[in-house]
Each structure stands twice: as C-alpha cells, then as structure tokens.
Amino acid sequence: MRFSFESIALALMVTSCSPRVITSFQKVYTPSLPTSEEVVVIETTDPSKAQGEFLGQIKITDTGFTATSNGTYSQVVNLAKYETWKAGGNLMIINQHQLPDAWSTIHRINALAFKTDTIDVPTSTYFYANDPSIQYQMASNSNPTVKLQEPEVIARIYAGAGKRTNKISPDLDAASRVHIKRLLSGVLYGTDITYFAETGYGLGGRFQVLHSSTSEYGYLVKEDNTHDEGIIDETINLTFIGPILSGRSISANEKHIFLATIGIGVLRYVDTTTFKDLREQKRGNSLGLTYDLAYAFNMTDKLSLGADLNYTTGMLKNLVYEHDGKTEGVTLDEDHWEGLSHLSLSVSLSYTF
Numbered sequence: 001m002r003f004s005f006e007s008i009a010l011a012l013m014v015t016s017c018s019p020r021v022i023t024s025f026q027k028v029y030t031p032s033l034p035t036s037e038e039v040v041v042i043e044t045t046d047p048s049k050a051q052g053e054f055l056g057q058i059k060i061t062d063t064g065f066t067a068t069s070n071g072t073y074s075q076v077v078n079l080a081k082y083e084t085w086k087a088g089g090n091l092m093i094i095n096q097h098q099l100p101d102a103w104s105t106i107h108r109i110n111a112l113a114f115k116t117d118t119i120d121v122p123t124s125t126y127f128y129a130n131d132p133s134i135q136y137q138m139a140s141n142s143n144p145t146v147k148l149q150e151p152e153v154i155a156r157i158y159a160g161a162g163k164r165t166n167k168i169s170p171d172l173d174a175a176s177r178v179h180i181k182r183l184l185s186g187v188l189y190g191t192d193i194t195y196f197a198e199t200g201y202g203l204g205g206r207f208q209v210l211h212s213s214t215s216e217y218g219y220l221v222k223e224d225n226t227h228d229e230g231i232i233d234e235t236i237n238l239t240f241i242g243p244i245l246s247g248r249s250i251s252a253n254e255k256h257i258f259l260a261t262i263g264i265g266v267l268r269y270v271d272t273t274t275f276k277d278l279r280e281q282k283r284g285n286s287l288g289l290t291y292d293l294a295y296a297f298n299m300t301d302k303l304s305l306g307a308d309l310n311y312t313t314g315m316l317k318n319l320v321y322e323h324d325g326k327t328e329g330v331t332l333d334e335d336h337w338e339g340l341s342h343l344s345l346s347v348s349l350s351y352t353f
Helices: 005-012 073-086 174-184
Strands: 020-025 040-043 053-061 091-098 108-115 126-128 152-164 185-196 201-221 227-250 256-275 278-298 303-313 318-323 326-331 342-352
Touching: 020 073, 053 073, 073 091, 073 108, 152 201, 152 303, 174 185, 174 201, 174 227, 185 227, 185 342, 201 256, 201 278, 201 303, 227 278, 256 303, 278 342
Parallel strands: 040 091
Antiparallel strands: 020 053, 040 126, 053 108, 091 108, 152 185, 152 342, 185 201, 201 227, 227 256, 256 278, 278 303, 278 318, 303 342, 318 326
C-alpha cells in the first residue's frame, strides 16, 4: 500500500490537540513529489547519512496542550514526513528524538529534509512509511539514537538569603539568644560550573558561602577585673567546596529549565571575633552535603534567569581555636557538636558556553 498523504493533511487540520510543527526551509520544490514516491526516514546522528540537496529543518514539539494520543512516535514522524514531501524532499533524517518525560507526554523530534536521486544507505538503517494506518516498522538491528539535549557548559552565579537550622538553647540568657539569632541568618552566594551531556545529566563543581555577621556594643573583662568597652564584631562564614551532579529537564518550548543537584565536599566553618586590636578565631572542616532544586527561564540562547532552593548540611566535631597569639586544637564532646546545616533561597544568572 502507498503512503497516504491525504490522510495526513486531514490530521493536520485538527490543531487544537496536535503537536506543534515548526519548519525552516531554504528551498522548496513545486509541485511536491507525487504520492507514489516514498520519503525515506533515517534516524541517526551520523552526518554522513545526509545525502543530496539540503532543503530545510523540521521540528515537531509540544504545544503544552497536545493530547498524548496525538503525539506517538509514529504520528510525529508522519507529520515531519508530510512537511518533507510538501517541500519536494524524499529523504528525511531524524537527528534528535526526545522521548516522553515529566515535562511532555509526547515524542518530540528534529529532522532534516533532503532531495536526492540515489539513497546509498544499507537497508537495515532506515524504514519506509508505506502504510496508511501509520504503523512503522524499524529493522530488527536498528537502534534509534535518543538525543535529549545539546552538550554544553553552563556557568551559574547566585545570591540570596540563607538561614542556619540550629536550635538556640533555652538555657542561655536573653542577650546571648539575641546575639546567636543574628548570626543564624545571612547572605548566601556562590557559583557553579557544570558540563551537561546530551542525556541531560551534568558533572561540575561548586563554591558556595553563607556569610553572617553582627556588631554589638560590649565590654571585655580583663584579668585584673577591670573592663574595656567598645564594638565587638563577629562574622561566621560557612564555605562549601566540592563536586556536584546535576540533572535537568527542558520544557517543550525550550524556555523553561528545571534542575536538581546533589553534591558532596568540604564544608568549612570560620568564626572570627574582633574587639579593638584583639582577634579570636574558631575554625574547622566537616563533610558537607548540598542539595538543590532550581528553575531557570531562558531570556536568550545564552543567558538564563532563575531561582534556587538549596539545603546544605554538615556537623563540626573538631575545632582549631586561635586566641592571644596561641593556637590549639579542640575536640568537641557530642553535646557541643556544631550543626552547620542551612537553608537558602537565591536568584541565579546562568551563561551557556
């Protein structure tokens, strides 16, 4: 049976729940090919399979309202073949095929249309659509290539508000509780650089800091029971450095990006207190874990703006204490371990290389 282009034309009239067809042709032959001539379909990312005169590109994607039943692989290939046929082409190469996922329930493809006199390709690498019921048969030894996204490197900077999740001991006096509460909240900032493969997974590195500080008027009691008054400044920096693993999904219109990230590395704690010419510091390192859920909107092909919810956690068990020109190591007992967990919400800016 011959391929029925009339049935495809009728299907294209049902636009309310059909996939979106985007074409970009450099050349179109009129009249179109006769219905008796087949359009050969090859699914491959091998550019050597391209033969003849390049006519243009076809993209079948989701409208956001596409019915699942109208977006099967057979149907989206059928739509792309129809556009190839209309332009006078007889060879169509599918170089990108995105399977249904969490963001779209239909198959999405990118295809290249060609017009060629001869197709010098082993028969096992392509299939014909010559059945009006649109039931396509792939050769048994043909393995379609699934290409979700383009490989790329993304650099991201972000900044926002962060808060440590430590509980304040009820045994402390009111002034101490207020002091500690101020140091639990701060500014979080950082940067990620991630290489994303075509599967949508990426490997990269992260540098992130939660900075909090407070300045209060107080006094220092000396050994002779006298005291010195002035401003006491205290800052705490929690710095995470380590590798990250990310997964991303891109919406059908390629405007919205959703990211999930996990990382493991070093979480460094530095608490510095200064009073006039005196300086005291406590510092230590912990195993750190970081988790992200992020959203980004593509403003251009290269630049994205987004929001990021992050949770980073660690527990400090050993300290280096520096005071009065002396440095000593301190092992904290379990009741005094320092919790380093913090939650943050940030605004991010991403650039794609």
